[in-house]
Every structure is written in structure tokens, then in C-alpha cells.
Amino acid sequence: MSTTDASKRSGDRDRGRFDLTNRLLTQVPADRAGEFWSIGADGDGGIVVSGAEALIAAFGRVREMTRPVLADRRRYAANNRPRGTVRFDPCWLESQRELNTATVLTDSGYIGEGDQEALVAILEQAARAGDNVCAVLPLHISWLADPGVKLLTGEVNQHEVPVALVLEHARDPLGTRYAVSGLKDLLSQTQVPVGLLCTDISGLGAIAHGAMWAAVGVTSALRHLYPADRKGPPFTGVRARHAIVPRLMTFMNVERIAEGWAQVQRRDDVDENMWRCYCVECGNRTMDRFAACTDLSLAAHNISILDDLHQQITSPASWERAISDALGWYHWIQNEYHLTWDPPAFMNAWLPRSRR
Ligand SMILES: [Zn+2]
Structure with a gap:
């Protein structure tokens, strides 16, 4: 329907x-x-x-x-x-x-x-x-x-x-x-x-x-209902915080984002725009800031990115296109930064087999 x-x-x-x-x-x-x-x-x-x-x-x-x-x-x-x-x-x-x-x-x-x-x-x-x-x-x-x-x-x-x-x-x-x-x-x-x-x-x-x-x-x-024997995310001593990396369309732990940013800092021949955000909250700042920003600022970034995606994704075809684009960026960071990060499972789950 x-x-x-x-x-x-x-x-x-x-x-x-x-x-x-x-x-x-x-x-x-x-x-x-x-x-x-x-x-x-x-x-x-x-x-x-x-x-x-x-x-x-x-x-x-x-x-x-x-x-x-x-x-x-x-x-x-x-x-x-x-x-x-x-x-x-x-x-x-x-x-x-x-x-x-x-x-x-x-x-x-x-x-x-x-x-x-x-x-x-x-x-x-x-x-x-x-x-x-x-x-x-x-x-x-x-x-x-x-x-x-x-x-x-x-x-x-x-x-x-x-x-x-x-x-x-x-x-x-x-x-x-x-x-x-x-x-x-x-x-x-x-x-x-x-x-x-x-x-x-x-x-x-x-x-x-x-x-x-x-x-x-x-x-x-x-972001989901944890089974009764697991009331929340695994406890690591520090409450995990996640920000959406726009190009990767992924909620990513801010520590991992910092790792990606650190890779860029070690070289001067790679594109750093992966880790720069143009949303209203970030205003072109780099995403290493998420490691220290307030929960409110982090959430404002996430909602801003989600709103942008929501405006772009208006049909099953545009949703699949957004996923394909994100998977393309995962390949790119592997080639460019030599970071082998698995895309989130939802991406392949939503794509028809012919698009995988
Ligand atoms: Zn942002």
C-alpha cells in the first residue's frame, strides 16, 4: 500500500x-x-x-x-x-x-x-x-x-x-x-x-x-528492542555514541570516525571530505569533533542528516540507490584509506540480489 x-x-x-x-x-x-x-x-x-x-x-x-x-x-x-x-x-x-x-x-x-x-x-x-x-x-x-x-x-x-x-x-x-x-x-x-x-x-x-x-x-x-536478556548495547564502561557518516549512510561509533579522521591526518594525498559534514549543525566542521561534542549536538547532526536523506529517498528505487552509493563509498575507503570496514548488514538485506 x-x-x-x-x-x-x-x-x-x-x-x-x-x-x-x-x-x-x-x-x-x-x-x-x-x-x-x-x-x-x-x-x-x-x-x-x-x-x-x-x-x-x-x-x-x-x-x-x-x-x-x-x-x-x-x-x-x-x-x-x-x-x-x-x-x-x-x-x-x-x-x-x-x-x-x-x-x-x-x-x-x-x-x-x-x-x-x-x-x-x-x-x-x-x-x-x-x-x-x-x-x-x-x-x-x-x-x-x-x-x-x-x-x-x-x-x-x-x-x-x-x-x-x-x-x-x-x-x-x-x-x-x-x-x-x-x-x-x-x-x-x-x-x-x-x-x-x-x-x-x-x-x-x-x-x-x-x-x-x-x-x-x-x-x-x-534504535531497536533488545532481547529481554540484553537490555541494551554491550556495556563497555563508556556509553557508546554514534554519528551518521553521511556518505556511508551509517551510524558509526565516534571512536571509529576519529580513527578514519586520523588516517587522513597521516597523509596529505587523500580526500578528507569523507569526514567533513555540511549539515546545519556541523557547518562544514570535521567529524572528529563528535568524540568531544555534547549529546545534543551529536543528535542534532544525526537528525539533520536523516532529514536530508528522507527528502531524497522517496521511493524504493531511490532507497536502493542511496544504499548502492553508500556501498560504493565503503569500497572507496578501502582503496583510499586501506580501512576494511564492513558495511552495516541492513544494506545488503534491503538490496535485491541483482543489485548486490
Ligand atoms: Zn553534521
């Missing part, structure tokens, strides 16, 4: 202040909502406040709601996360209506491998919960493989309720061909709007393939 179709079919349900069609949103933790609130404020995105304190944080900024705001409780990621059969909290849904969020996100529990009962419980509750409700579906990744994806698509269509996917994986949920293929099938065959929460650069691919909206996490922990 095209994005336009999705927006038409969602007409009755979308009575929030803002239409979410073709929106790339930023997902921020509630306890840092104030710090990150200004990010992307000049763009046409929006913000997803996340966690148990999300509504408190959003109510505190209600006067600043000049773009779509959503509240994702992330109950599915909590300690001892409940199963999807758990009942929604009516207060959580009603408070979002009072806040006039762009859509009301359900406070769903988790849908494990093959747990159709949990899937149906969430969709049934969401269908009964009134207008403008979007069923949050935190899914074990097997739901994007056969036969799970057919079952998932069928249940979503049968309940006729918009959904927001949250994909579980220890690294990249959309880093395999089967998962991407399942997502493409789901997006082409669902008759309701589909959004993605807690995603990363692949959110752009999802929108290009018909997703209504996608929310990219401002921190690694909000």
Missing part, C-alpha cells in the same frame, strides 16, 4: 493535531526529553517521548507542541516485561487524548515467537479502544519470517487498526534478507497505516516501501 493510500484510509482515525503521513520522527527517552526537545524543530518531523514517564515529560512541554508528539510507554521493554495479553491501562490511553498526541499509542506487552494469542489480544483491545488508536506491536523477529508474517498481516487486516511495529533483535532487526522481505510483504499487503517505533536508518527504507511513519531513536538503546 502506498503512503497516499495509507493516509486516505486512516482519515477517520487520524483526528490528532498532526497528520503522521510520511513523517520521520525522533524517539527520545522521557528523562532527557527537555535536553532533546529542540532537535529537528525546524524540520517536518516530530518527537516520540519514551518510557514510563513519557506522559509527564510531554505534559510538561505541552505549550511547545508545534509538531507531532507521541508517547510510547515502552512497557514491552521494561524489566519483567508483560506478555501482550496484558490489559492496556485506560488512563494511559486517555491521557494521550487529553494531550492531543498525533495518535494514541497502546501500552502493549511483548509478542513472543509464535504467540498469536498476545498479538490478537493487543489488536482486539486496540480496536475497542476508540478513535485514533494505534496498536503498538513489539515483535519477536520471527514474526517477519514465513509463516509468521502472513499470519501477522492477516490479523492486522482483520482487526482494521493502525499498527506501530517494534522489532526485537540484539543487533539490527532489519539486517537479514528474510526480515526485510517480510517487512516489505507486510507493508504491501496491509490495509491499515503501519508505523515503526525504535528504528534506525532502515526506517527510511520502510517509509519508501509504504510505511506511514518511522521513529528513529536518539540513542542506541532506542
Whole structure:
């Protein structure tokens, strides 16, 4: 289903202040909502406040709601996360209506491998919960493989309720061909709007393939759902920070970016533009600055690059072209800098075999 179709079919349900069609949103933790609130404020995105304190944080900024705001409780990621059969909290849904969020996100529990009962419980509750409700579906990744994806698509269509996917994986949920293929099938065959929460650069691919909206996490922990036994990225003593390298279209650890920059410094015959950023936040500065900049500046860079990509990527063909270009730059840094860095798995997962 095209994005336009999705927006038409969602007409009755979308009575929030803002239409979410073709929106790339930023997902921020509630306890840092104030710090990150200004990010992307000049763009046409929006913000997803996340966690148990999300509504408190959003109510505190209600006067600043000049773009779509959503509240994702992330109950599915909590300690001892409940199963999807758990009942929604009516207060959580009603408070979002009072806040006039762009859509009301359900406070769903988790849908494990093959747990159709949990899937149906969430969709049934969401269908009964009134207008403008979007069923949050935190899914074990097997739901994007056969036969799970057919079952998932069928249940979503049968309940006729918009959904927001949250994909579980220890690294990249959309880093395999089967998962991407399942997502493409789901997006082409669902008759309701589909959004993605807690995603990363692949959110752009999802929108290009018909997703209504996608929310990219401002921190690694909000860029996918970590399995229950791994609550977040491996702990290394220092919180890892990642910046998008525009030409490589990759969230890269700032230490690795510094390594790339150091290579340039050791020679005077190589092009340094790989490590220079022209976004509004960076203003032509070199990317070695990310090792010492504030989290806010880092996030502002990332959102600026994502917004640029979002404007360029308007179809499956332009998404594939962007990936091919990035893979070309990976070859280039191997030849030019002798740095053999593997491209992120999502790139080959999204490309048709003929383009690899
Ligand atoms: Zn930048």
C-alpha cells in the first residue's frame, strides 16, 4: 500500500493535531526529553517521548507542541516485561487524548515467537479502544519470517487498526534478507497505516516501501528492542555514541570516525571530505569533533542528516540507490584509506540480489 493510500484510509482515525503521513520522527527517552526537545524543530518531523514517564515529560512541554508528539510507554521493554495479553491501562490511553498526541499509542506487552494469542489480544483491545488508536506491536523477529508474517498481516487486516511495529533483535532487526522481505510483504499487503517505533536508518527504507511513519531513536538503546536478556548495547564502561557518516549512510561509533579522521591526518594525498559534514549543525566542521561534542549536538547532526536523506529517498528505487552509493563509498575507503570496514548488514538485506 502506498503512503497516499495509507493516509486516505486512516482519515477517520487520524483526528490528532498532526497528520503522521510520511513523517520521520525522533524517539527520545522521557528523562532527557527537555535536553532533546529542540532537535529537528525546524524540520517536518516530530518527537516520540519514551518510557514510563513519557506522559509527564510531554505534559510538561505541552505549550511547545508545534509538531507531532507521541508517547510510547515502552512497557514491552521494561524489566519483567508483560506478555501482550496484558490489559492496556485506560488512563494511559486517555491521557494521550487529553494531550492531543498525533495518535494514541497502546501500552502493549511483548509478542513472543509464535504467540498469536498476545498479538490478537493487543489488536482486539486496540480496536475497542476508540478513535485514533494505534496498536503498538513489539515483535519477536520471527514474526517477519514465513509463516509468521502472513499470519501477522492477516490479523492486522482483520482487526482494521493502525499498527506501530517494534522489532526485537540484539543487533539490527532489519539486517537479514528474510526480515526485510517480510517487512516489505507486510507493508504491501496491509490495509491499515503501519508505523515503526525504535528504528534506525532502515526506517527510511520502510517509509519508501509504504510505511506511514518511522521513529528513529536518539540513542542506541532506542534504535531497536533488545532481547529481554540484553537490555541494551554491550556495556563497555563508556556509553557508546554514534554519528551518521553521511556518505556511508551509517551510524558509526565516534571512536571509529576519529580513527578514519586520523588516517587522513597521516597523509596529505587523500580526500578528507569523507569526514567533513555540511549539515546545519556541523557547518562544514570535521567529524572528529563528535568524540568531544555534547549529546545534543551529536543528535542534532544525526537528525539533520536523516532529514536530508528522507527528502531524497522517496521511493524504493531511490532507497536502493542511496544504499548502492553508500556501498560504493565503503569500497572507496578501502582503496583510499586501506580501512576494511564492513558495511552495516541492513544494506545488503534491503538490496535485491541483482543489485548486490
Ligand atoms: Zn553534521
